[in-house]
Amino acid sequence: MTKLTLGAHPYMLGFEQLERLLERSAKSGNEGYPPFNIEQTSENSYRITLAVAGFSETELSVTVEDRQLVIRGRQAEDDGGRIFLHRGIAGRQFQRSFVLADGVEVGEAIMENGLLHVDLTRAQPETVVQTIQINKPSRGKE
Template identity: 80%
Template sequence: MSKMTLGSYPHMLGFEQLERLLERTAKTGNEGYPPFNIEQTSDFSYRITLAVAGFAEEDLSITVEDRQLVIRGRQHDDGADRVFLHRGIAARQFQRSFVLADGVEVGEAAMENGLLHVDLTRSRPETVVQTIQIKKG
């Protein structure tokens, strides 16, 4: 049996980009760290919250490239000159990726009590009606 693609459906024209987007989303490779929430804050806005306890603002970076929101964290291991009897809190790095739909823009980001909040807004879709004239041949 062959794989069905969006191009296989004759009434769905121009959706090749959506198919590539779905493939890219499946390959983001996000692990389970750090945990995060996504909440809808209004009809046209969202908030992504990541639990980033132990990270300072300068340890975090937020970028948007090619409709993909990427949040990275890199802690500096300052334990080289310290002697640990038990080390259960490791300095680690992470990368979380979120694919954004067309019209979704990243707003502001804020740190609060070990949580990183990233606000997103979606533009309201415009209803466009277009009449096409038929040429006489």
């Protein structure tokens, strides 16, 4: 039995890129840290919220790379002579990636109470109706 993919389905033309995006998203290497939420804030907007306790704004970066939202965190090395009896607050570096659909734009990033909020908006595509003229085949000169 043959596996039917989006690119091979007879009624789904031009979706090969979507299939590649799904594969890339599955291989992005995201672990469970830091935890995050994704919420729909309106019909055409979303908010990603990451719990980044212990990180400052300067230790975080938010970039868009090849239709992927990439959020990275790296804390400066600060041993400061402190001796921890228990260290339960994770401070390790991280990278979270989110694949963005065409038309989704990254708005602002806001740091608030140990949470990083990244707002996204999706542009509403125009509905386009196109009429294709049907021509008769041209006959060669005899």
